[in-house]
Amino acid sequence: xxxxxxxxxxxxxxxxxxxxxxxxxxxxxxxxxxxxxxxxxxxxxxxxxxxxxxxxxxxxxxxxxxxxxxxxxxxxxxxxxxxxxxxxxxxxxxxxxxxxxxxxxxxxxxx
Amino acid sequence: xxxxxxxxxxxxxxxxxxxxxxxxxxxxxxxxxxxxxxxxxxxxxxxxxxxxxxxxxxxxxxxxxxxxxxxxxxxxxxxxxxxxxxxxxxxxxxxxxxxxxxxxxxxxxxxx
Numbered sequence: 001x002x003x004x005x006x007x008x009x010x011x012x013x014x015x016x017x018x019x020x021x022x023x024x025x026x027x028x029x030x031x032x033x034x035x036x037x038x039x040x041x042x043x044x045x046x047x048x049x050x051x052x053x054x055x056x057x058x059x060x061x062x063x064x065x066x067x068x069x070x071x072x073x074x075x076x077x078x079x080x081x082x083x084x085x086x087x088x089x090x091x092x093x094x095x096x097x098x099x100x101x102x103x104x105x106x107x108x109x110x111x
Numbered sequence: 112x113x114x115x116x117x118x119x120x121x122x123x124x125x126x127x128x129x130x131x132x133x134x135x136x137x138x139x140x141x142x143x144x145x146x147x148x149x150x151x152x153x154x155x156x157x158x159x160x161x162x163x164x165x166x167x168x169x170x171x172x173x174x175x176x177x178x179x180x181x182x183x184x185x186x187x188x189x190x191x192x193x194x195x196x197x198x199x200x201x202x203x204x205x206x207x208x209x210x211x212x213x214x215x216x217x218x219x220x221x222x223x
Contacts, residue, residue: 031209041198043155043213056210090154096209099145099202102154 003027006091006103013081014111021076021106023091031055032074033092033100034066043090049074081110113138115203117214125222130191132217134201135183143204144177144184145211150197159186191221 004025013019025032033056034046048056049068063079074091091103114137124130136144145160161168161175161184168175172191177184184203188195198218202211 033210041149041216041218043200043216045210048210050209055208094209094211096206099143099147099157099160100155100211102156104154 002104004091004093004101004103006106008106009104010107010109012109012111015081015083017081018077018079019081019108020078021089021091021108023074023076023103025072025091025093025101027093027101029093029095029101030071031094032068032071033094034074034076035090035092035102037088037090037105039087047074047076078108081108083110086110113141113203113205113212115201115212115214117201117217119217120215121218121220123220123222124191126191126193128191130186130188130195130219130221132186132199132201132219133183134185134203134214135181136203136212137182138203138205139179139182140207141203141205144175145202145204146173146175146186147200147202147213148197149200149216155200188219191219193221193223195219196221 006023031050033048036044047066051071052068065077068074088105092100094100117134142163147155148158149155174187198216201214
């Protein structure tokens with residue numbers, strides 16, 4: 001069983017399109033995150049949900065909208081994709097007493 | 112908020128040598144310090160962590176040391192092997208929540 005599963009693994013799309021990335025965790029963690037990793041490898045936090053409640057919302061364009069239907073799922077919807085959105089997006093889950101477990105990542109390429 | 116600085120950004124060693132990566136943090140209340148290894152094209156994976164009530168932790172060839180007074184912690188890899196080549200991230204967490212603040216990563220290359 002994959003602890004944090006993320007789909008799709010690769011996403012190639014044209015500018016202006018809308019796309020979604022899905023994430024599910026079976027670890028029973030209360031908190032889930034979205035991170036963006038650009039070509040310089042830096043892990044930049046975007047959002048965090050705790051038990052379906054948004055607790056971290058970094059300075060991210062409002063074209064990005066997270067949705068958490070329950071504490072095991074955190075999806076990311078991106079509207080009007082731009083070239084600069086190309087990156088690897090990682091979902092992660094964790095809690096106060098342990099570190100994160102990352103999903104396998106989604107490599108988004110906007111052309 | 113917490114700020115984590117990581118050095119060096121790149122590190123190249125010969126197989127069998129030791130490698131040391133250092134991180135400093137700003138929030139003296141931080142109490143949990145994990146290290147992640149990210150191989151090319153893969154996800155970051157937790158390799159070792161240390162809590163603020165411990166000064167050192169070792170797991171086979173890797174060890175982490177923590178100096179709370181100076182607010183820095185280090186990853187030590189001994190007898191490096193080519194498969195140790197990866198990007199390594201340090202992180203710190205304050206007790207008020209679960210969010211980790213990451214360093215900018217170190218690209219370690221182990222030359223055969």
